[in-house]
Amino acid sequence: MSDSDTSKKSNFIRQIVEADLASGKYAAVHTRFPPEPNGYLHIGHAKSICLNFGIAEDYDGQCNLRFDDTNPHKENLEFVRVIEEDVRWLGYDWEERMLFASDYFGQLHDFAVDLIQRGKAYVCDLTAEETRTYRGTLTEPGRDSPYRERSIDENLDLFARMRAGEFPDGARVLRAKINMASPNINLRDPTIYRIRHGVVHHQTGDEWRIYPMYDFTHCLSDSIEGITHSLCTLEFEDHRPLYDWFLDALETRCHPQQIEFARLNLEYTVLSKRKLTELVDGGHVDSWDDPRMPTIAGLRRRGYTPVSIRNFCERIGVTKADSRVELQILEGCIREDLEAHGPRRLAVLDPLKVVITNYPEGHEEEFEVPNHPQEPSMGERPVPFDRELWIERGDFMEEAPRKFKRLVTGGEVRLRNAYVIRCDEVIKDADGEISELRCSYDPETLGRNPEGRKIKGVIHWVSATHGVSAEVRLYDRLFTAPNPEGDWLEALNPESLTIVKAVVEPALANAEPGERFQFERTGYFCADRHDHAPGRPVFNRTVALRDSWSKIAAKGGN
RNA sequence: UGGGGCGUAGCCAAGCGGUAAGGCACUGGUUUUUGGUACCAGCAAUCCCAGGUUCGAAUCCUGGCGCCCCAGCCA
Numbered sequence: 083m084s085d086s087d088t089s090k091k092s093n094f095i096r097q098i099v100e101a102d103l104a105s106g107k108y109a110a111v112h113t114r115f116p117p118e119p120n121g122y123l124h125i126g127h128a129k130s131i132c133l134n135f136g137i138a139e140d141y142d143g144q145c146n147l148r149f150d151d152t153n154p155h156k157e158n159l160e161f162v163r164v165i166e167e168d169v170r171w172l173g174y175d176w177e178e179r180m181l182f183a184s185d186y187f188g189q190l191h192d193f194a195v196d197l198i199q200r201g202k203a204y205v206c207d208l209t210a211e212e213t214r215t216y217r218g219t220l221t222e223p224g225r226d227s228p229y230r231e232r233s234i235d236e237n238l239d240l241f242a243r244m245r246a247g248e249f250p251d252g253a254r255v256l257r258a259k260i261n262m263a264s265p266n267i268n269l270r271d272p273t274i275y276r277i278r279h280g281v282v283h284h285q286t287g288d289e290w291r292i293y294p295m296y297d298f299t300h301c302l303s304d305s306i307e308g309i310t311h312s313l314c315t316l317e318f319e320d321h322r323p324l325y326d327w328f329l330d331a332l333e334t335r336c337h338p339q340q341i342e343f344a345r346l347n348l349e350y351t352v353l354s355k356r357k358l359t360e361l362v363d364g365g366h367v368d369s370w371d372d373p374r375m376p377t378i379a380g381l382r383r384r385g386y387t388p389v390s391i392r393n394f395c396e397r398i399g400v401t402k403a404d405s406r407v408e409l410q411i412l413e414g415c416i417r418e419d420l421e422a423h424g425p426r427r428l429a430v431l432d433p434l435k436v437v438i439t440n441y442p443e444g445h446e447e448e449f450e451v452p453n454h455p456q457e458p459s460m461g462e463r464p465v466p467f468d469r470e471l472w473i474e475r476g477d478f479m480e481e482a483p484r485k486f487k488r489l490v491t492g493g494e495v496r497l498r499n500a501y502v503i504r505c506d507e508v509i510k511d512a513d514g515e516i517s518e519l520r521c522s523y524d525p526e527t528l529g530r531n532p533e534g535r536k537i538k539g540v541i542h543w544v545s546a547t548h549g550v551s552a553e554v555r556l557y558d559r560l561f562t563a564p565n566p567e568g569d570w571l572e573a574l575n576p577e578s579l580t581i582v583k584a585v586v587e588p589a590l591a592n593a594e595p596g597e598r599f600q601f602e603r604t605g606y607f608c609a610d611r612h613d614h615a616p617g618r619p620v621f622n623r624t625v626a627l628r629d630s631w632s633k634i635a636a637k638g639g640n
Numbered sequence: 641u642g643g644g645g646c647g648u649a650g651c652c653a654a655g656c657g658g659u660a661a662g663g664c665a666c667u668g669g670u671u672u673u674u675g676g677u678a679c680c681a682g683c684a685a686u687c688c689c690a691g692g693u694u695c696g697a698a699u700c701c702u703g704g705c706g707c708c709c710c711a712g713c714c715a
Binding site for chain 1: 641642643644645646647650651652653654656663664665672673674675676677678707708709710711712713714715
């Protein structure tokens with residue numbers, strides 16, 4: 083990252099890491115990012131990715147990519163593939179350490195046997211329903227399972243037979259023997275192994291009939307990998323005593339420290355995997371990488387850059403306080419990146435025909451226009467100009483408020499990078515709609531200001547004969563409510579996508595899929611990585627330019 | 641009502657007993673062939689509340705209040 087100011091990145095987790103490094107508790111830091119491959123990664127995961135990989139990067143340590151794949155019912159290979167791609171796209175590298183919790187199924191099984199031998203785990207025959215009853219409630223203690231005092235030998239035998247596939251799903255589980263009266267419900271003899279017949283695990287195939295649970299798996303996986311700091315979100319805070327219990331009960335390589343931080347909430351979207359899955363499965367969006375989705379893949383397709391997302395994650399900080407971040411912060415990050423690095427182009431989203439009556443018929447010119455007004459190194463491209471042009475319908479008004487500084491009847495305006503024109507006549511169709519503007523140009527105003535008068539407005543344009551028509555997808559927030567809850571689908575924004583037929587300058591016809599631009603005066607756009615093709619240009623609006631005119635106009639423009 | 645957390649401007653967030661950083665947003669202004677950008681200036685905080693300790697408290701203590709999480713054979 084270009085930003086080497088680490089003090090700016092400081093947060094309570096980094097302080098702990100620094101202290102542990104300074105005290106010699108650890109010679110090097112080792113973190114991990116542990117996604118479950120049951121959905122696409124979203125911007126909330128990006129926060130965790132940037133935290134874990136960022137710490138490894140800045141303190142000269144390592145970060146593993148580890149798939150938490152203990153539930154074969156919900157997980158699949160496509161999610162593994164996409165997660166890998168997304169983390170890499172964000173700019174992080176796990177070298178040879180692409181790992182799976184399922185890599186440790188053998189060791190995990192042996193740890194479970196060890197736990198039984200130490201008298202700290204037992205096979206329980208209660209049904210799921212009964213288990214729930216025995217667990218008690220938030221305010222009442224649970225009761226011991228009638229199977230809690232089975233002999234070690236019997237537990238060993240039963241567990242071996244669970245593994246051998248002798249019992250059907252749900253018939254028995256292996257439980258840790260901790261304390262059914264604990265005020266922390268997670269400690270009331272949690273299940274650590276369950277039976278799962280007939281599912282094919284994406285990594286281990288049909289090798290196992292029993293699968294370990296998260297609490298048992300996660301701490302031991304961390305330990306097996308020599309993780310020093312195990313960072314997770316706040317809802318796992320209650321699980322930390324369990325995390326520690328397993329590592330204390332067993333002889334393990336090391337005892338990592340679990341540290342919890344607040345998960346990200348973003349305005350006008352949802353970030354729970356359940357809801358995102360529902361949006362996709364319910365057809366409310368087109369796919370996991372629909373540009374309206376807060377997924378990494380969606381943001382990427384929308385036009386966000388890895389740098390913008392990393393900056394965002396740095397800007398929002400890491401704390402334990404629940405928060406909901408304003409959307410403008412994310413938008414500000416991509417504007418900032420694309421303002422500096424996005425080549426400028428001219429595109430008219432809502433075209434209105436302009437005929438320059440005093441421009442010679444059949445004549446045309448080609449201007450060399452800079453790709454970036456402040457950055458000559460970004461080069462130039464040719465832009466054709468001739469007698470008929472398209473301008474933005476919103477850039478003309480017959481009767482305009484005082485502060486409107488674009489084209490009005492009888493008024494003058496600068497065509498960006500070209501001449502000053504005057505509107506002489508407004509042509510309307512049968513419905514009274516403006517269909518065409520007849521204008522005249524001042525040939526002395528190319529590259530210089532006219533004498534004796536000040537032209538205050540500048541508008542963009544595209545040659546009508548050379549312009550290329552393109553599909554432009556205008557995206558808006560996915561939800562109308564800042565925090566969609568309850569009947570959250572009701573808050574879906576019906577205008578989250580508007581498709582318009584635009585006319586763009588010829589250079590845009592050759593855009594590569596995924597290429598990003600600033601359409602001058604309009605916003606930042608990205609050639610759709612799936613649908614854009616030569617001959618059929620498709621652009622997604624990443625974010626509009628900041629617009630101070632709309633505020634003035636809303637007040638009447640006077 | 642049990643347990644675990646959190647509470648500093650509109651939003652995010654520094655702070656770690658010495659008198660409230662920064663960013664975003666917002667408001668002015670300058671520059672500008674993008675009503676963009678950049679630059680300058682400004683606004684904005686009962687530090688959840690109430691007591692206490694201290695020369696001194698956002699920081700320590702006590703008691704409240706508010707919000708979030710936990711009763712999957714999910715993670």
